[in-house]
Amino acid sequence: MGLDVINLGLPKSGTTTLNEALTRAGYAVADHRLKPGSDPGQPGERPFVGALMYEGLYKHGDPVALLKDYQALTEVSFIHGGQSVWPQCDHAMLLVLRKLYPRLAFVATRRDTEAMAQSIMRWNNLGKLRIPLSNVPGLPVGYGHEIDEQMIWIDGHYEALAHWFRNDPLYLELDVASPDARLKLERFLGRPLPWWGQANANPDGAEAEAEPEAPAAPRRRSRAQRGGKRNQGKDRR
Numbered sequence: 001m002g003l004d005v006i007n008l009g010l011p012k013s014g015t016t017t018l019n020e021a022l023t024r025a026g027y028a029v030a031d032h033r034l035k036p037g038s039d040p041g042q043p044g045e046r047p048f049v050g051a052l053m054y055e056g057l058y059k060h061g062d063p064v065a066l067l068k069d070y071q072a073l074t075e076v077s078f079i080h081g082g083q084s085v086w087p088q089c090d091h092a093m094l095l096v097l098r099k100l101y102p103r104l105a106f107v108a109t110r111r112d113t114e115a116m117a118q119s120i121m122r123w124n125n126l127g128k129l130r131i132p133l134s135n136v137p138g139l140p141v142g143y144g145h146e147i148d149e150q151m152i153w154i155d156g157h158y159e160a161l162a163h164w165f166r167n168d169p170l171y172l173e174l175d176v177a178s179p180d181a182r183l184k185l186e187r188f189l190g191r192p193l194p195w196w197g198q199a200n201a202n203p204d205g206a207e208a209e210a211e212p213e214a215p216a217a218p219r220r221r222s223r224a225q226r227g228g229k230r231n232q233g234k235d236r237r
Helices: 015-024 049-060 091-100 113-122 126-130 147-164 181-189
Strands: 005-007 029-031 072-075 078-080 083-085 105-110 171-175
Touching: 005 015, 015 029, 015 072, 015 105, 049 072, 049 078, 049 083, 049 091, 105 147, 105 181, 113 126, 113 147, 147 171, 171 181
Parallel strands: 005 072, 005 105, 029 072, 105 171
Antiparallel strands: 078 083
16 A cells, blocks of 8 residues: 555645545545554554654655555644644655655645635634644744735645646645536546545534643734735635
């Protein structure tokens, strides 16, 4: 078994939908954290996919050295316990992956930029606490409290990927809400997908509870309070 595809999408971009689709298609998928018992040496642990990728890169020279049992990685970033890990934003990581695995397919799930930012803000304490209080590539500590700031970050990430993978036939930016998303992914992977839909959606008007994973910090003033305005002409694909 070998790794076939890695998703470079940000959280709330459709990562769980991709996980479900690939799992039902027969892929062995690692998503965000491994299940308990995945590591025989530490049966009670639930290691993060991103943490294993960095351990593989810097201890073994191969980002997937510790993930050999999986064919697909669908969510690789995490913020937990004072760590903020984003392999999908790390060009050194991507360079090594492409050199070691020239046939590896890269997918970047995404949605409408503003809808995605809104979803991040509603998901547990991800947008209101963890992202703004963590060092995230493109969002230093103190930024990301506002929808506008997250939109700049989101668009910047996908533009950077488009530049990095330009002319690479094994890269696909996938709008998961597009009517032809399933067909595009099937053609890209060369494999039928028996299911496509929406998984892990935010409950309407509901906020799931989660413990803060970073110390509280003063909230920055909003753009309205500072007299700023949203850029009305911004592309919100």
